Amino acid sequence: MLGLFVLLSILVGSTYQYEVTSFYDLISKTRNWTHCCNDPFVPQHILDQAEHNTNLCFERFPNNLLCFDHCWMRLFGILDRRERFVKSALLEYLGKDVVLGDENDWKKNVTERFVSECLAELTNSTGFCNSDSRRMGVCYWKKMFEACPVELNGGTCNF
Ligand SMILES: *[C@@H]1O[C@H](CO)[C@@H](O)[C@H](O)[C@H]1NC(C)=O
Ligand SMILES: *[C@@H]1O[C@H](CO)[C@@H](O)[C@H](O)[C@H]1NC(C)=O
Ligand SMILES: *[C@@H]1O[C@H](CO)[C@@H](O)[C@H](O)[C@H]1NC(C)=O
Numbered sequence: 001m002l003g004l005f006v007l008l009s010i011l012v013g014s015t016y017q018y019e020v021t022s023f024y025d026l027i028s029k030t031r032n033w034t035h036c037c038n039d040p041f042v043p044q045h046i047l048d049q050a051e052h053n054t055n056l057c058f059e060r061f062p063n064n065l066l067c068f069d070h071c072w073m074r075l076f077g078i079l080d081r082r083e084r085f086v087k088s089a090l091l092e093y094l095g096k097d098v099v100l101g102d103e104n105d106w107k108k109n110v111t112e113r114f115v116s117e118c119l120a121e122l123t124n125s126t127g128f129c130n131s132d133s134r135r136m137g138v139c140y141w142k143k144m145f146e147a148c149p150v151e152l153n154g155g156t157c158n159f
Contacts, residue, residue: 028137031054033157036145066129
């Protein structure tokens, strides 16, 4: 009996606990990135879809970050049949005409460049739960938060 408890506590103790550990977690789970950049990025309908995706994918993959992220990106319809990113689909969410702000807004100047730079850093692996979804999200949001003007808390976020 004691042996069983020891075994159980080892199993429970080593179970992955969900933590916010990356820029992407901020975006996909807490939705609160005000301390990294206090600026609205995308229209409400995209945030609503993000929340929907978060709830669904967290239910499906509570303990697997790579699968969670992949699921999340997939529900946005930005991956092809082989699970690789489709740039034109991605720009429907992050294109300069989609991100919020007037025409001189800082985000409009950088978003498409960051998308291209981050796509170029991917492994282009195929198959579900490959690491490119996480890589893409972290890459893009890290660049965004670094480019965010200081008066909007830009460049202050530490992880
Ligand atoms: C977001 O985070 C900031 C700083 O951590 C906090 O002050 C604010 O209350 C949070 N907002 C929401 C809506 O949770
Ligand atoms: C856009 O980026 C270019 C090159 O990085 C820079 O010269 C220009 O000042 C930027 N424009 C705005 C509005 O930030
Ligand atoms: C992945 O594809 C992008 C184009 O979307 C390319 O720039 C990049 O070099 C590719 N990466 C690898 C490792 O092949």
